[in-house]
Amino acid sequence: MKVIVIGCTHAGTAAVVNIKDKYPESEVVIYEKNDNVSFLSCGIALNVADVVKDTQKLFYNSPENLQTLGIKTNMQHEVLNIDFENKSIIVKNLLTSETFEDSYDKLVLTLGSWPIVPNFEGGNLDNIVLCKNYDHAKTITSKCSDAKNVVIIGAGYIGVELAEAFEIQGKNTTLIDAEDRIMAKYLDKEFTDIAEKEFKEKGVNLVLGQKVQKFEGNDSKVSKVVTDKDEFEADLVILCIGFAPSTKLIQGKLDTLPNGAIIIDEYMQTSEKDVFAAGDCCVVKFNPANDTRYIPLATNAVRMGTLIGKNLVKPTLKYMGTQGTSGIKIYSQCIASTGMTEEVAKNTTNLNIDSVIATDNYRPEFMPTYEEATLKLVFDKDSRKVLGGQIVSKIDLTQFANTLSVVIQNEMTIEELAMTDFFFQPHFNKPWSLLNIAALKAL
Known part of the structure; x- marks a missing residue:
C-alpha cells in the first residue's frame, strides 16, 4: 500500500507517524513545500518575548x-x-524546478491554512510580515531588534500574544482590530474587559472598532498604518487577521464549504474514495452547536491526523468532534474557554441561550494565600445542556476548561454539572468546586 501525504505540519506529522506504526510495510511518501515539519506557530510570541530563546x-x-x-x-x-x-x-521540485508524476493507493490531504491578507494599498512595503511558519518567525525576531513602533493587525489569540511579547521587549506597541473587543470570538465582554485592562496598564495602545485602510512608507519600508479613523506610526507591522484553508489544489474537485474547507465524514474520508483530509484545510464537527464549522486549531489537527492512521484501510474510530477549547496567558491573567461564548451562541444558533457567572476564591480563605477566580457557564434554557464556559484567574485554573469540554461533549445538563463529584482539598479548592458553584447558581 502506497500512501502519499501532501503537507506536513501538525495533521500531516500525526498522520504519517500513525500510518507507519499501524502499517509498517506501507510506503509512506510526504510532499511538503517548506523545508521543515511540525513547527508550532503558537510559540512565536514566546520566542519574541525571549521566553523561548531558540x-x-x-x-x-x-x-x-x-x-x-x-x-x-x-x-x-x-x-x-x-x-x-x-x-x-x-509534483514540482522547488530546488531544481523539475516536475514529475507520482501515484498512490491512498491520498492524505493535510494542506493546512494560510493567513488572510487583504489587498491593502501599500501592502507590498517592507517590514509588513505574516505570523504562521518558521520563516515568518525568523523574520519577526530578526526585525524586532531594530523596530521601535510595532503595529499588530488582528486581536485574536496570536495578535494578542504578540502584543504582549513586543511590549515586554520595550516596543511602542499598537494592537488594531475591527471588532470592539479583543479576542471577541473566544471570550465574552466580562473576560475581554479584564484582558484589555492588563494591556492598558502596560501601555499597549488598543485600537478597537477601526479598520485598516492602507499602509504608507519611506524608502520602500512601512512607516505608517492608516485606519478609517486614525493613523499610527509603524516600522514593523504584523498581519494576524485570521486564517483560510489552503485548498486551491482541490478546488472544484472535492466537496468543500464556500470558504474552501474540505468536507469530511467522521472517519476523515473526503467525497473522493481513498482520499482523506485532516487539520486546518478541513471542516470540523462543532459539538456545542451540533453543526460543522471551520475552526483551525493544532489540537484538532493532531487528533484528525491520528484518526487517518486508524481509519486508512477501514472505518474504525470515529471523530468525536470539537469544542474549540483554548487557553491563553496575558501577563498575570490565566484565561481559558471552551464551546460557545454567550455572544456567539446567540448570534449563530436559534437556541434559548442563558448564562451565569460565578466569582469566588479558588481555595479556602484560611489558607496563607488565595486568589479570586471568575467562571462563566453558557447553556440552553430549554434542553439545560451546557454549551460553553470561560474562566479567568491569576492562578492557573485553566484545566477547568478541559473539564467543561468533556461536559459539553457528553451533553451534560446544568443539573448534572451542579451535582458532579469533584474532590476537595484545601491546598487546591473548596468543598464545592467552582464548576458546581456556577451550575448551582444557574439553578
Whole structure:
C-alpha cells in the first residue's frame, strides 16, 4: 500500500507517524513545500518575548526523524495537480524546478491554512510580515531588534500574544482590530474587559472598532498604518487577521464549504474514495452547536491526523468532534474557554441561550494565600445542556476548561454539572468546586 501525504505540519506529522506504526510495510511518501515539519506557530510570541530563546525549539519533529521511521520525506516539493480518477499527482521540485508524476493507493490531504491578507494599498512595503511558519518567525525576531513602533493587525489569540511579547521587549506597541473587543470570538465582554485592562496598564495602545485602510512608507519600508479613523506610526507591522484553508489544489474537485474547507465524514474520508483530509484545510464537527464549522486549531489537527492512521484501510474510530477549547496567558491573567461564548451562541444558533457567572476564591480563605477566580457557564434554557464556559484567574485554573469540554461533549445538563463529584482539598479548592458553584447558581 502506497500512501502519499501532501503537507506536513501538525495533521500531516500525526498522520504519517500513525500510518507507519499501524502499517509498517506501507510506503509512506510526504510532499511538503517548506523545508521543515511540525513547527508550532503558537510559540512565536514566546520566542519574541525571549521566553523561548531558540526558534528551533519550536519543532517537535523533523524530516530526519521521520526518515528513521521509513517515511520518504520530500521537502521543498510542491504538488501542482491531483488526478483523483487515475490516483496520480504532478509534483514540482522547488530546488531544481523539475516536475514529475507520482501515484498512490491512498491520498492524505493535510494542506493546512494560510493567513488572510487583504489587498491593502501599500501592502507590498517592507517590514509588513505574516505570523504562521518558521520563516515568518525568523523574520519577526530578526526585525524586532531594530523596530521601535510595532503595529499588530488582528486581536485574536496570536495578535494578542504578540502584543504582549513586543511590549515586554520595550516596543511602542499598537494592537488594531475591527471588532470592539479583543479576542471577541473566544471570550465574552466580562473576560475581554479584564484582558484589555492588563494591556492598558502596560501601555499597549488598543485600537478597537477601526479598520485598516492602507499602509504608507519611506524608502520602500512601512512607516505608517492608516485606519478609517486614525493613523499610527509603524516600522514593523504584523498581519494576524485570521486564517483560510489552503485548498486551491482541490478546488472544484472535492466537496468543500464556500470558504474552501474540505468536507469530511467522521472517519476523515473526503467525497473522493481513498482520499482523506485532516487539520486546518478541513471542516470540523462543532459539538456545542451540533453543526460543522471551520475552526483551525493544532489540537484538532493532531487528533484528525491520528484518526487517518486508524481509519486508512477501514472505518474504525470515529471523530468525536470539537469544542474549540483554548487557553491563553496575558501577563498575570490565566484565561481559558471552551464551546460557545454567550455572544456567539446567540448570534449563530436559534437556541434559548442563558448564562451565569460565578466569582469566588479558588481555595479556602484560611489558607496563607488565595486568589479570586471568575467562571462563566453558557447553556440552553430549554434542553439545560451546557454549551460553553470561560474562566479567568491569576492562578492557573485553566484545566477547568478541559473539564467543561468533556461536559459539553457528553451533553451534560446544568443539573448534572451542579451535582458532579469533584474532590476537595484545601491546598487546591473548596468543598464545592467552582464548576458546581456556577451550575448551582444557574439553578
